[in-house]
Amino acid sequence: MTLQTELTEKAVASRRKLLKWGLLGVGAAVLATVPKPLMAQTSSSLTLTFNANDIGILNFALLLEELESAFYVAAVKSGKVRDPQEREYLRVLGIHEATHVTFLRKVLGSNVIFQTNDLSFRRSGLNALLKDRDTILKTAVSLEDTGVHAYNGAGTLLTDPTYILAAGSIVSVEARHAAGVRALLKRPVTELDRERSVSNANLDPSINPLKGRAYDELYTPKQIVQIVGSLKLINNPINGALVS
């Protein structure tokens, strides 16, 4: 087999994987609808390109963990949360997320596509999430719920057995976080349909055989990028086959 045919076969295989997720046809159109501020920031911050493979997925998970980790550090530092139990929860959650960051960077090794200081945080976006105790705890719930949906969505995309085990061992901890902060807010530990960022109609039916309050649905990486984008936390443009 020549290198050319091998490459072509690989391209066909990866296109098949994309077709399976119904992404190929809309790829180009979606790229054009990425929020303007993201596209405009090309000069100052690194563009994050996530490929549609295990490495791309782990890098994408790393981005989410970095955002969570940075948020908790800022949340504790803000001094807005004074209750000792709430402060302890935020501090410990931050430690867990930082541990996930370290772990993913170790697993990715030289395949990591960005360093922590490549992320360009938006001060205004972060400040808005740190307004007061309620906002901080509500943001924590949103981030953790999103993390659960994101890791679940990654589950059917990952091909390496060790990676899916690792993702599984992380996602249930994210679910524990979500439930813990929800409990602090006296909210139910599971997510009501109306609380979800992605409505039933917009869920990908091929990866969501079960829906409703008793389930944590799978979001596609593209849906996760939209949710994360709405938080206006970072300036870095995001693209790549995984999220398009």
Next chain:
Amino acid sequence: MAIFSNFAVNQATNPMQSHFQFSSTKSLEQVSTRTLSLIASAAFFLLFLVLFSFISLFTTPITPAYAQTATLTPQQVVEYALTLEKLEDDFYRRAVRATQNGGLKNAPKLAKDVIANYGRDEAQHVVDLSAVLTSLGGNPAAITIPANPNYTAIKGRNPFANIKDFLLALQYVEDLGVSAYKGQVQNLQASGNDTILAGALEIHTIEARHAAGIRYLRQELLDADIRPWIRRANEVVYNENKKGFPIDFADAAFDGFSTRDEVLALVGPILNPTSTQRSGERSSPSALEGSITQEDCPAGTTLELVSGGYICKP
């Protein structure tokens, strides 16, 4: 290993058993039943020892992938999951009854709400997994649990007698559920059946939310030294800190997993037909008395013992 010795010790020093003994006529028969059950507990413990020394041999890294052992088909995974969900569902139903006119009647409203809400989720899992099993060509009615599971095996006493015992037993059950689903992700990934994998993932984190909610309640209501996440291996009944994986399961930031054999060995005493139920919570008099026999299986199915659990195989 300490967790399993705790498990066995709890059974051996079962206060319900002593109570049972004091409140009834001390017939020779009862004493010998008690002795037998102690011997059975000891035998189970020895079985755990042997089983886990074997498992630890096999959990050393199998490069390049780190395998969770025991290959199961999607149908086998769903049958196994449905067994656990039916057991959880039954556990919550008994708890709901205990909040109405039993040992949990005076439980705080926060706890009663949790029992009702989480129980509803588990009932939903039973309904939906049954449909999934049917879609795979299986028979959900053939997946049975005893009419009166021996829940005293969890803590060595009736878990529905008071809120303190109940929440700890429930924490064990929910955390084990999380580890059980996690233990099947590699099997489902390898099967290529993304629908079943997706379904398992969708349930897996709900069990984790439940476990965390129960843990929060124990901290909040009972001032227990516990958090929504797992800080120490002795907070759970399964082997949380498996070695030989590139994932540091001992760290609270990573949850451990259990294989089907491990889980069935742990729930074996609950499904165990030889142990007589001593709990006062017997909901309905049954000829089964905590055991299942061929008679419990629907027509055309055969009772089969799978590592401590029972299924009626079509």
